[in-house]
Amino acid sequence: MISGDVMIRLDRVSKHYPGQPAPAVAELSLDVPAGEIVVLLGPSGCGKTTTLRLINRLIEPSAGRILVDGEDVTRVDPDRLRRRIGYVIQQVGLFPHMTVAENIGLVPRALGWDRARIRARVDELLDLVGLSPETYRRRYPKHLSGGEQQRVGVARALAADPPVMLMDEPFGAIDPITRERLQDELLDLQARIRKTIVLVTHDVAEAVKLGDRIALFEPHARLAQYDRPAAILAEPANDFVASFVGSGAALRGLRLERVGALALEPVEVVRPGAAAVDRSARAVLLDDAGRPVRWASAGSRGAAGVAVVRTEDSVYDALDAMVRARDDAALVLDAHGDPVGALSWSTVVRRHPAGDSSPAPSFGDAR
Numbered sequence: 001m002i003s004g005d006v007m008i009r010l011d012r013v014s015k016h017y018p019g020q021p022a023p024a025v026a027e028l029s030l031d032v033p034a035g036e037i038v039v040l041l042g043p044s045g046c047g048k049t050t051t052l053r054l055i056n057r058l059i060e061p062s063a064g065r066i067l068v069d070g071e072d073v074t075r076v077d078p079d080r081l082r083r084r085i086g087y088v089i090q091q092v093g094l095f096p097h098m099t100v101a102e103n104i105g106l107v108p109r110a111l112g113w114d115r116a117r118i119r120a121r122v123d124e125l126l127d128l129v130g131l132s133p134e135t136y137r138r139r140y141p142k143h144l145s146g147g148e149q150q151r152v153g154v155a156r157a158l159a160a161d162p163p164v165m166l167m168d169e170p171f172g173a174i175d176p177i178t179r180e181r182l183q184d185e186l187l188d189l190q191a192r193i194r195k196t197i198v199l200v201t202h203d204v205a206e207a208v209k210l211g212d213r214i215a216l217f218e219p220h221a222r223l224a225q226y227d228r229p230a231a232i233l234a235e236p237a238n239d240f241v242a243s244f245v246g247s248g249a250a251l252r253g254l255r256l257e258r259v260g261a262l263a264l265e266p267v268e269v270v271r272p273g274a275a276a277v278d279r280s281a282r283a284v285l286l287d288d289a290g291r292p293v294r295w296a297s298a299g300s301r302g303a304a305g306v307a308v309v310r311t312e313d314s315v316y317d318a319l320d321a322m323v324r325a326r327d328d329a330a331l332v333l334d335a336h337g338d339p340v341g342a343l344s345w346s347t348v349v350r351r352h353p354a355g356d357s358s359p360a361p362s363f364g365d366a367r
């Protein structure tokens with residue numbers, strides 16, 4: 001490793017395509033920490049794909065140095081380099097005449113693994129990306145949905161367990177619902193495998209959701225800002241960044257805040273057949289199985305049931321649940337599913353953090 005935890009270092013890297021008036025990438029310096037997802041975000045033509053392909057030497061730099069795990073990539077044999085760097089692209093690029101198993105097993109075969117080891121690895125990877133090996137290993141790419149093909153593409157990139165993954169608009173061609181699901185799956189996967197991932201997108205929402213850090217480019221790969229998503233949304237470095245992240249930035253920022261970080265109001269739990277005792281607290285009526293049925297107190301009136309969220313959910317999800325329940329508060333459950341308080345709309349809007357200035361949640365359990 002270079003210093004600290006840097007896995008990829010771009011050091012004043014430029015790429016000037018022959019015949020082009022301006023460089024596609026100009027003197028770009030960027031450190032990618034090990035185990036993080038760094039998103040390259042920016043308008044079309046700003047050099048995101050060029051930057052990505054410089055890292056695995058699909059494109060050679062005109063100037064500057066690129067280090068992967070401390071090694072100058074121009075000094076490494078390209079085949080050896082690419083085995084250490086998984087690569088996932090929008091068009092997936094599965095070979096149509098090969099089965100899913102053969103596609104995933106490409107790199108292990110090139111590495112000379114024996115058949116039993118390849119087969120075991122293929123099944124392990126299919127499981128990892130949520131595809132049943134029995135169902136999928138013998139299928140051909142044309143018999144898979146776009147989302148399934150994308151999962152196979154990810155499995156193939158992971159085949160030789162590379163420490164680094166490059167993903168170029170991996171979910172670009174996928175419908176919005178499947179796209180959300182694949183993004184969630186990528187985050188789940190990353191929590192388990194902790195790769196260093198560089199991912200290209202031009203979608204701000206995707207960048208905010210997936211990125212541990214976002215590198216936001218202006219045209220010609222000029223780095224406008226490199227920071228945590230919350231910082232980019234809250235404190236854009238210049239007018240370009242502010243206009244690129246757009247007017248929905250404040251709302252998007254709520255996806256990054258957890259319900260548990262805000263002050264909750266006390267909730268009284270009322271069991272079937274009992275009445276609320278504490279008139280000052282919100283009371284929620286549970287059914288025999290302990291599921292919330294409706295608010296039992298004055299003040300809160302979910303026209304469409306009780307909005308329920310968990311402490312680890314985002315504040316954005318809490319607002320979404322409130323809007324759907326047509327209510328101004330959501331019941332908050334802990335990781336065990338037990339009620340710990342209520343989050344009110346006004347707390348979100350005024351953003352009261354959890355702390356000693358607010359009343360601690362308290363529970364009357366009237367039976």
Ligand SMILES: Nc1ncnc2c1ncn2[C@@H]1O[C@H](COP(=O)(O)OP(=O)(O)OP(=O)(O)O)[C@@H](O)[C@H]1O
Binds near residue numbers: 048
């Ligand atoms: N092989 C090439 N030869 C000449 N110019 C190229 C080549 N590849 C890319 N370019 C130019 O380099 C610039 C950066 O392109 P690049 O594909 O890296 O941008 P991008 O940010 O990934 O764009 P998009 O989001 O549209 O994919 C563009 O002006 C593009 O036209």
